[in-house]
Amino acid sequence: MPNALKRPLVLRTGTKFSARARLLLRLHDRNQPMEASIHIDRFRRFNILTSSSKTLLTGDSPQEGLVCDFQYLVGTPPCTPNPLWGEDGPLVVTEELHLITFRLAYTYCGLELELESSTLPFIIISNNSQLSSAWASILWFNMLSPEPKAQFFSAPPPAPWPQLAQVLSWQFQSVAERGLSREHLLMLAEKLFGSKPSPDSTLSWTKFSKDGAAGFSFWAWLDGILGLLQEHLKQLWKDGLILGFVSRKQEKKLLKGKRTGTFLIRFSESVLGGVTCTWVEHPESGPPVFRAVVPYTAAELVSLALPDIIRDYQLLVEENIPENPLQFLHPNIPRDEAFGPYYSKREEGTAPVWCGAMGGAGVCSPPNIPLLSTGNLMEQKKYLNRRLIRVSSSGNPKSI
Numbered sequence: 001m002p003n004a005l006k007r008p009l010v011l012r013t014g015t016k017f018s019a020r021a022r023l024l025l026r027l028h029d030r031n032q033p034m035e036a037s038i039h040i041d042r043f044r045r046f047n048i049l050t051s052s053s054k055t056l057l058t059g060d061s062p063q064e065g066l067v068c069d070f071q072y073l074v075g076t077p078p079c080t081p082n083p084l085w086g087e088d089g090p091l092v093v094t095e096e097l098h099l100i101t102f103r104l105a106y107t108y109c110g111l112e113l114e115l116e117s118s119t120l121p122f123i124i125i126s127n128n129s130q131l132s133s134a135w136a137s138i139l140w141f142n143m144l145s146p147e148p149k150a151q152f153f154s155a156p157p158p159a160p161w162p163q164l165a166q167v168l169s170w171q172f173q174s175v176a177e178r179g180l181s182r183e184h185l186l187m188l189a190e191k192l193f194g195s196k197p198s199p200d201s202t203l204s205w206t207k208f209s210k211d212g213a214a215g216f217s218f219w220a221w222l223d224g225i226l227g228l229l230q231e232h233l234k235q236l237w238k239d240g241l242i243l244g245f246v247s248r249k250q251e252k253k254l255l256k257g258k259r260t261g262t263f264l265i266r267f268s269e270s271v272l273g274g275v276t277c278t279w280v281e282h283p284e285s286g287p288p289v290f291r292a293v294v295p296y297t298a299a300e301l302v303s304l305a306l307p308d309i310i311r312d313y314q315l316l317v318e319e320n321i322p323e324n325p326l327q328f329l330h331p332n333i334p335r336d337e338a339f340g341p342y343y344s345k346r347e348e349g350t351a352p353v354w355c356g357a358m359g360g361a362g363v364c365s366p367p368n369i370p371l372l373s374t375g376n377l378m379e380q381k382k383y384l385n386r387r388l389i390r391v392s393s394s395g396n397p398k399s400i
Contacts, residue, residue, distance in 0.1 A: 010131055021038075178237055256280065261281075281325070
């Protein structure tokens with residue numbers, strides 16, 4: 001099944017898929033046909049549109065051994081209520097684990113054996129909105145279960161934090177080619193446990209995938225970030241330009257001693273799949289001021305790349321000409337030096353713009369060109385060059 005986040009153990013209801021069995025042992029009696037049969041667990045009905053048994057044949061290369069392919073397998077909703085029951089009732093679809101088992105009657109020189117092998121457990125979903133929850137179940141099972149168990153989620157065991165931390169880092173390495181640092185993992189641990197974890201700290205399945213004071217679970221929040229990286233921020237994350245997992249307390253500590261205009265990029269803790277910029281300002285008197293932009297999500301980033309947002313960001317300060325407050329990427333890298341290689345190429349003849357406030361909206365036009373009436377505009381030039389930028393008012397920084 002096509003899957004942008006490389007999650008092959010999650011299948012869609014009604015989607016055709018295939019399974020391959022391989023026998024790496026090449027010793028067999030050539031006078032005895034070798035047929036493998038396929039068996040799929042009883043909790044759902046599976047349609048096998050071809051034969052349920054196949055003859056093993058030599059693969060494309062000697063290393064493949066003997067192979068057989070079962071194609072056009074389709075999972076359908078169960079005809080009867082699911083017989084799996086957990087402590088609080090029937091398991092949800094995203095916790096139903098299914099197995100495909102292959103069996104082979106093996107004969108060689110009078111020796112007769114019944115060989116059997118099973119796939120890793122997989123989950124069947126009916127809607128793409130269930131993909132994230134299903135993958136959480138796959139991760140939890142593969143991390144903690146030594147063998148296939150159909151009723152694993154009847155009473156799922158807790159996960160030791162050191163083991164879970166490694167698995168989470170692998171997710172980021174797989175999706176965006178950069179795992180989680182020690183500082184990232186410490187922030188996540190403090191978010192989960194409220195303090196620095198000990199080697200014996202464990203996390204329950206419910207707290208990982210179900211509970212959520214912000215309206216979404218810890219895993220849903222983390223998976224939203226993975227999706228954002230995959231689609232829009234992969235190269236920036238890979239190259240270390242996104243600090244990422246930084247608490248609000250920690251970001252102030254990092255920026256407090258830096259010069260005005262120093263900023264960092266972190267993932268939002270309150271918005272699902274959001275990224276924001278926070279910068280520091282040092283007024284003439286008083287403590288440093290920290291400002292953060294309302295988080296950008298895929299809805300904005302699909303239209304305008306984050307490097308271009310950073311390059312063109314403007315802050316309206318009273319009646320002054322707006323300026324870009326994002327000057328130095330933490331710890332002290334000039335903005336254009338850090339993000340220059342990622343900027344979109346400007347069209348030739350595009351002039352810089354200035355922005356003012358009118359009715360709460362940002363209005364942009366090339367400098368030194370008066371606003372023209374429709375008639376004059378059509379006479380002098382059909383269209384003025386323009387580009388989409390981000391503007392904030394000084395009282396409440398936000399994108400418009």
